[in-house]
Amino acid sequence: MARKIRDDLDGVVYAYDDAGAHVRLAAGDEVPDGVTVGDHLTDAPAPADSSDEPKSLDKLKVDELKALAAELDVDLGDTTKKADIVALIAAAQADDADES
Numbered sequence: 001m002a003r004k005i006r007d008d009l010d011g012v013v014y015a016y017d018d019a020g021a022h023v024r025l026a027a028g029d030e031v032p033d034g035v036t037v038g039d040h041l042t043d044a045p046a047p048a049d050s051s052d053e054p055k056s057l058d059k060l061k062v063d064e065l066k067a068l069a070a071e072l073d074v075d076l077g078d079t080t081k082k083a084d085i086v087a088l089i090a091a092a093q094a095d096d097a098d099e100s
Contacts, residue, residue, distance in 0.1 A: 003031040003042045013041055057086045065089060072096075 005025045013025045018034035031037055065085045069076050074092045079085055
């Protein structure tokens with residue numbers, strides 16, 4: 001479904017495309033591919049991110065890793081370094097996979 005700028009908006013919306021060029025959109029205009037505008041400006045939500053894959057542990061922040069460890073019942077003890085937390089979670093996930 002093509003996204004369009006809401007018909008009830010007055011004025012224009014200025015955005016940039018992927019190449020950095022200015023794009024001027026008015027009420028009822030179709031949002032071209034490669035142009036990002038907020039959902040509040042369109043009549044349909046943006047397409048969902050197609051990657052359903054979870055983030056790799058290395059890409060998570062320490063707070064996210066700690067939350068994941070708590071969710072998985074991984075005892076971090078006094079561990080504070082990201083690499084050490086990643087190693088403990090990875091080991092716990094490997095153990096869970098072995099048990100399945």
